[in-house]
Each structure stands twice: as structure tokens, then as C-alpha cells.
Amino acid sequence: MTLLAGTWDGVYRTTGPRFDAAEQVLDCGRVLRVRQFDAFDGVFAATKSGLYHSTDDGDSWTDLDVPREEVYSVVGSPDGDRLYAGTHPAHLYVSESGEEREDDSRSWRELESFQDLPSREEWYTPRHRNEAHVRSLGAHLDVPERVIAGVEVGGVHVSDDRGETWEERKDGVHDDVHHVLVRGPDHYVASCGGGLYRTRDAGESWTRLDDSLDQTYFREAFAHDGVLYAAAARSSPGTWRGERGADAALFESVDDGDSFDVVEYPGHPEEVVLSWTVGDDTIVAGTNDGGVILRDGGEWVEGGRVEAGVAALCAL
Incomplete structure (x- = not known):
């Protein structure tokens, strides 16, 4: 398996689950997401310097020319017709099938109705230049017209017409949304700066899952083989940083988040797990300090290290 790690210093690549000999394949600054989609060739890297696309496992990359430079999220529609990009400040763009240019970049159109949501004027935070960004985008094969957007800081929002119009689904969920894990057409788990939340009705209502946990600052959740x-x-x-460190924890749940087990992992409690992927049935996770860990035989073990925090992982 080939693994790509999106870090605070570009994209790195290695072969196999370990990151002992990773090479940098994209020098783009800070990476937010590295993703692939069933209906699209290749892999996409959403970064603070643009949205990049590779069709050769990371050997070469094309800047897709999103109108705003800082691209925080990307998702492809299940039918392959639309590619969406979320940016900082919080704007949303779409590139439709057939709009590829000769240089493999794309034409983009802003989904302007996203700016008309009732809470739009409240989307800002001082630590992000008094602005917000579209931190997470999701879709599901069973509802190909639907797009799910998570905004930091601004909540969760859902479109049922391919992004042309939007509804707020932010009541009951913390507004500092870092990631929305789409587990089913209506079943999502939102990782927020103030808790972990679940919905089974596409965000019409939310249940907080971390009431019994000591840690409340969540960055991303992941599900595989019935385990959350x-x-x-x-x-x-x-x-x-400092003497106490992050005081981080890793949790596993076999009942969809109704209860969690706290598990040990290399780097605990100083390093925070930020990213996940699975390849060849091996779960790989990355930390804020460049650590890579693997789930092996029911335990988490060391899997190597890269030179910067691992914000995104993708197994090809």
C-alpha cells in the first residue's frame, strides 16, 4: 500500500504502513486534507496554498486554481459530476464535469447561497483573523444530491440539491466544527472544539457523546469494521506545549459512541491524534508532533515519524 501524509509542511509518501522512509512529494506548506473519491481518478490535497490533484500516486501534482488560495476541504460527488472546495474565508466552490482545462486545472463557480445562511454573520473567531473556514465537506452514495459542510466556527449545514441551496443543521451541535464523519446518508459524527456529537437524522437533532470523558477538544473521528x-x-x-502537554486521549467505541474505552497509544498523552486512514485492513493514525501509529492485533504501536504534524492521511 502507498500512504500519503498531509503535514504542516507539505505531502509525504511512503510504501507500506510504516513511515520510516517517507519522502516529500508536494512542497505546498500546510495541508488540511488528503482525500480520494470513488468516482474520481487520483487524490486531492487541500492546502493553504491551493487545491492540488495527482493521478500518479503523488509523483506529480496540478494546482486546480480554486478562486481562493486557502483551501481547507474538498469532496467529490458520488456520481463524479461535481467537485466541491471549501475555503478560508468560508466560501464554497463547485467545479462540474467537463470543466477541466488543457492543463488539468478546473473552472470554478461559487455557490453563493452558502453566504445567505441566517447565521453567516456569526461565522468568525479572533484566532482565525476574525474569519471562518469550511473545515469539512462530506457526501454519501445513497444521497448523491446531498452535501454536508462543517464550518469552523459556524456549525453544520446541509444541501439537498448539490449545493445550490442550504439549510442550517447547527442547533444542538457546537459551532467550532473541525470534521464531520459521514457514516450513512443521515448518520454523522461531528468532532468539535467543544465536544463530540452524533446525528441520525442529517443534523435535525444532535446527541452529545463525550459527557463522560475528560477531554473535550476533538479534531477528527474515524470508523472501520464496526468500531468508532x-x-x-x-x-x-x-x-x-509545556509541562502538562496536550493531556490527550484516544477512544474506541463498539456501540456507535454510546460508550467509549480509553486506549493507550505511542505518544500518549503529549501527542494528539489528528488524522486517520485504513489500508490493507491496517488502521493508521497521525499526530500533531509528526508521529504515525498503527493498530496491530488490537493495540496501537509505533509506525514511524515525519518532520511535521500529520493533519491528514490517505491510503492509496
Whole structure:
């Protein structure tokens, strides 16, 4: 298996589950997401310097020319007709099938109705230049017209017409949304700066899952083979250095988040798990300090290290 790690210093690649000999394949600055989609060739890297696309396992990359430079999220529609990009500040763009240019970049159109949501004026935070960003985008094969957007800071929003119009689904969920895991057409888990939340009705209602846990700052959840994985720190990244460190934890649930087991992992409790992927039935996770860990035989073991925090992972 080939693994790509999106870090705070570009994209790195290695062969096999370990990252002992990773090479940098994209020098693009900070990476937010590295993703592939069943209906699209290749892999996409959403970064603070643009949205990049590779069709040769990371050997070469094309800048897709999203109108705003800082691209925080990307998702492809299940039918392959539309590619969506979420940016900082919080805008949403779409590129439709057939709009590829000769240089493999794309034409984009802003989904302007996203700016008309009732809470739009409230989407900002001082630590992000008093602005917000579309931190997460999701879709599901069973509802190909639907797009799910998570905004930091601004909540969860859903479109049922391919992004042309939007509804707020933010009541009952913390507004500092880092990631929305789409587990089913109506079943999502939102990782937020103030808790972990689940919906089974496409965001019409939310249940908080972390009431019994000590850590409440969640970055991303992951599900595989009936197990829900989540990781959190006690507070935001500004507190992750110093004598106490992040005071981080990793959680596993076999009942969809109704209960969690706290599990040990290399780097605990100083390092926070930020990203996940699975390849050849091996779960791989990355931490804020460049650590890569593997789930092997029911335990988490060391899997190598890269030079910067691992914000995204993708197994090809």
C-alpha cells in the first residue's frame, strides 16, 4: 500500500504502513486534507496554498486554481459530476464535469447561497483573523444530491440539491466544527472544539457523546469494521506545549459512541491524534508532533515519524 501524509509542511509518501522512509512529494506548506473519491481518478490535497490533484500516486501534482488560495476541504460527488472546495474565508466552490482545462486545472463557480445562511454573520473567531473556514465537506452514495459542510466556527449545514441551496443543521451541535464523519446518508459524527456529537437524522437533532470523558477538544473521528475511533485533547492547540502537554486521549467505541474505552497509544498523552486512514485492513493514525501509529492485533504501536504534524492521511 502507498500512504500519503498531509503535514504542516507539505505531502509525504511512503510504501507500506510504516513511515520510516517517507519522502516529500508536494512542497505546498500546510495541508488540511488528503482525500480520494470513488468516482474520481487520483487524490486531492487541500492546502493553504491551493487545491492540488495527482493521478500518479503523488509523483506529480496540478494546482486546480480554486478562486481562493486557502483551501481547507474538498469532496467529490458520488456520481463524479461535481467537485466541491471549501475555503478560508468560508466560501464554497463547485467545479462540474467537463470543466477541466488543457492543463488539468478546473473552472470554478461559487455557490453563493452558502453566504445567505441566517447565521453567516456569526461565522468568525479572533484566532482565525476574525474569519471562518469550511473545515469539512462530506457526501454519501445513497444521497448523491446531498452535501454536508462543517464550518469552523459556524456549525453544520446541509444541501439537498448539490449545493445550490442550504439549510442550517447547527442547533444542538457546537459551532467550532473541525470534521464531520459521514457514516450513512443521515448518520454523522461531528468532532468539535467543544465536544463530540452524533446525528441520525442529517443534523435535525444532535446527541452529545463525550459527557463522560475528560477531554473535550476533538479534531477528527474515524470508523472501520464496526468500531468508532475518536481522539481529543483537554483544550485547544495553544495549550499543547509545556509541562502538562496536550493531556490527550484516544477512544474506541463498539456501540456507535454510546460508550467509549480509553486506549493507550505511542505518544500518549503529549501527542494528539489528528488524522486517520485504513489500508490493507491496517488502521493508521497521525499526530500533531509528526508521529504515525498503527493498530496491530488490537493495540496501537509505533509506525514511524515525519518532520511535521500529520493533519491528514490517505491510503492509496
